[in-house]
Amino acid sequence: MKRNLLTMALLGSTVLGSAAAADVTLTIESWRNDDLTLWQDKIIPVFEAANPGIKVKFTPSAPAEYNAVLNAKLDAGSAGDLITCRPFDTSLQLYEAGNLADLSDLGGMANFSDVAKSAWQTDDGSASFCVPMASVIHGFIYNKEAFDEVGVSVPQTEAEFFAALDAFKEDGSYLPMAMGTNDQWEAATMGYQNIGPNYWKGEEGRLALISGEQSLTDEAWVAPYQTLAKWNAYLGDGFEAQTYPDSQNIFTLGRAAIYPAGSWEITGFNAQAEFEMGAFKPPVMNSGDTCYISDHTDIAMGLNAASPNAEAARTFLDWMGTAEFAEIYANALPGFFSLSSHDIPMQDPLAQEFVSWRGECESTIRSTYQILSRGTPNLENDTWNASAQVIKGAETPEDAAARLQAGLATWYAPQQ
Amino acid sequence: MGGIMKFPKIKWHIIVFLAPAVLVYTAIMIFPLFNTLRLALYVEVDQMRVFAGLENFRRLFGDPIWADQFWNSLGNNLWFFVVHMLVQNPIGIALAAILSHPRLRFAALYRSAIFIPTILSFVIVGFAWKLILSPIWGIAPDMLDAVGLKSLYAPWLGKEEYALTTLALISVWQFVGIPLMLIYAALLSIPEEILEAGEVDGITGSSAFWKIKLPLILPSIGIISILTFVGNFNAFDLIYTAQGALAGPNFSTDILGTFMYRTFFGFQLQLGDPHMGSAIATAMFGIILIGICIYLFGIQTRLRRYQF
Structure with missing residues (x-):
């Protein structure tokens, strides 16, 4: 398959090369520099073969600098034709500034559900400005060999989860859980946002927080911090200075039993780990409870309103709504799950495990992303800090929640 | 003179020779500086973009959300500077005094070895030290273990109380070569006759350093202090590479540079605010300006200079 695509790419480039003068070249801005080869070898050749006359260039920048770089390029008028969209306000602001074109009338948009589109719409839902690409699902990845060796079964409830961690701690041959607080976002994203939806009941709690019916000091929002505080005992020595790559390496080297994860890890872990891995969803309180998962809309593609090649770019965006694109993307990047309504067969067992939860549980997105991180202080960034502080034991769950609530209330009227 | 008033002739060659430097400096330094000051008023x-006068400064100093961060980062920045003054500069001077000893062998080798970290990229220094100090892969815990002092080890970069000092010491390690070189050059320029004259009067060894050399290199020490001050209050790279823009743990390593970066360019879901960022940059400029003025008018004019 890969060779075929490569041949096609080579053929395509020779054929198109001769007609280069009339070609339109589309440039894609992205933060996914990990995906460079995927775009160059798999996605772009297929598109170019089907659309002679349009060439596509994928030009990613570093994830941490993407927003700043993109804004600078847009201001200077040197940004690419296609712009990879971060979810919610970052992109909404670009749309409101007139940098992203309205794509509501694009044919391919019909292939996405309203939830999928919600991350790239105006607050009233009247205009969509990015074509949704993928979401990521949170859960826990575990080392199957370690579980067999120590004789632990996959936990379904919170009590079983901590019993499993205790068993690994007692056994001593594996670190119970690989996570550090140095980079802070692990604690918030893989900790709080991972286990949280089971406490605040997914969308129900998230929307109630936005409308002001619930507050961050309510039981449902403090309880996940109380659980996180208990994780402290199961992390490695010096976890305070353990970075995200450290955690990844500890797990893939087979030193740890459980890794609080996002599905985006799958590709990297498949390449690194030499043991069999499995995944389990965030444990529920009592067996039989409805489970909630964070199925977070993460990445989309929009059109630079100032693009001179708008027609060609719309052709490309339209193609991104097809089953063909969804299948290439979802299978080349297991762990980034297509948001389109096409039924995409997936080959990777770990990715299948993650995506199967969509059928069993209620999906929600990360609680801090929509609207609530619009002001200063920024709720998402504060949540990073609070989660890390709580896991380290430097702040009590109640104090952390009270601090977040006070910060949110300074600028968000429904919470005042 | 002959009583005739001569109209001063325009010296064109001076203008021509100065022009490239003045133009380049104006375009890439002076203009952006004043534009940043202007941006802070919107x-x-x-x-x-709406003109708002000093509104950004009122919020920066008056609104607790901003003021707390500002004073926290300023305080951290001061500590960062104090560590450099107390550790980097004395060590630099001591090393220079040792290296300038005429009978020291391999002086050139030591000099290069100590200076090399200065030319390394911050990214390399930050990454290398993070690895050295890492609780998981680092050699620091193993080395302490080897001498039986494992109990002294802590994940320093992850602890609120140690992280900033640790980073300051890493920075000292990187930049100790600068005071070393400047003092070394100053020591070499002290004429032999003066030292010999001192010897005749019975001043030798360490008292020659304290009584003759140190007073003669005081102006250089002043220059080093002001370079350290400016460098520290503009610092950003090391903290950013080692701890990220949120300057963890719990903002304990947040200095003015990281605070400004986070505000100006935004971070994660926090959108960038160039105007507030400029206000912070202006405050940094003001702090550095005040520091330099104190040095220029308060200290430098009182330093006694000797001519040989």
Whole structure:
């Protein structure tokens, strides 16, 4: 398959090369520099073969600098034709500034559900400005060999989860859980946002927080911090200075039993780990409870309103709504799950495990992303800090929640 | 003179020779500086840039959300500077005094070895030290273990109380070569006759350093202090590479540079605010300006200079 695509790419480039003068070249801005080869070898050749006359260039920048770089390029008028969209306000602001074109009338948009589109719409839902690409699902990845060796079964409830961690701690041959607080976002994203939806009941709690019916000091929002505080005992020595790559390496080297994860890890872990891995969803309180998962809309593609090649770019965006694109993307990047309504067969067992939860549980997105991180202080960034502080034991769950609530209330009227 | 008033002739060659430097400096330093100062006086309302006078400064110093961060980062920055003054500069001077000893062998080798970290990229220094100090892969815990002092080890970069000092010491390790070189050059320029004259009067060894050399290199020490001050209050790279823009743990390593970066360019879901960022940059400029003025008018004019 890969060779075929490569041949096609080579053929395509020779054929198109001769007609280069009339070609339109589309440039894609992205933060996914990990995906460079995927775009160059798999996605772009297929598109170019089907659309002679349009060439596509994928030009990613570093994830941490993407927003700043993109804004600078847009201001200077040197940004690419296609712009990879971060979810919610970052992109909404670009749309409101007139940098992203309205794509509501694009044919391919019909292939996405309203939830999928919600991350790239105006607050009233009247205009969509990015074509949704993928979401990521949170859960826990575990080392199957370690579980067999120590004789632990996959936990379904919170009590079983901590019993499993205790068993690994007692056994001593594996670190119970690989996570550090140095980079802070692990604690918030893989900790709080991972286990949280089971406490605040997914969308129900998230929307109630936005409308002001619930507050961050309510039981449902403090309880996940109380659980996180208990994780402290199961992390490695010096976890305070353990970075995200450290955690990844500890797990893939087979030193740890459980890794609080996002599905985006799958590709990297498949390449690194030499043991069999499995995944389990965030444990529920009592067996039989409805489970909630964070199925977070993460990445989309929009059109630079100032693009001179708008027609060609719309052709490309339209193609991104097809089953063909969804299948290439979802299978080349297991762990980034297509948001389109096409039924995409997936080959990777770990990715299948993650995506199967969509059928069993209620999906929600990360609680801090929509609207609530619009002001200063920024709720998402504060949540990073609070989660890390709580896991380290430097702040009590109640104090952390009270601090977040006070910060949110300074600028968000429904919470005042 | 002959009593005739001569109209001063315009010296064109001076203008021609100065022009490239002046133009380049104006374009890439002076203009951006004043534009940043100007930007600090605006706010953005509904995608429009609106003049707001000192509103940004009022918020920066008056609103607890901003003021707490500002004073926290200023305090951290001061500590960062104090560590450099107390550790980097004395060590630099001591090393220079040792290296300038005429009978020291391999002086050139030591000099290069100590200076090399200075030319390394911050990214390399930050990454290398993070690895050295890492609780998981680092050699620091193993080395302490080997001498039986494992109990002294802590994940320093992850602890609120140690992280900033640790980073300051890493920075000292990187930049100790600068005071070393400047003092070394100053020591070498002290004429032999003076030292010999001192010897005749019975001043030798360490008292020659304290009584003759140190007073003669005081102006250089002053220059080093001001370079350290400016460098520290503009620092950003090391903290950013080692701890990220949120300057963890719990903002304990947040200095003015990281605070400004986070505000100006935004971070994660926090959108960038160039106007507030400029206000912080202006405050940094003011702090550095005040520091330099204190040095220039308060200290430098009192330093006694000797001519040989």
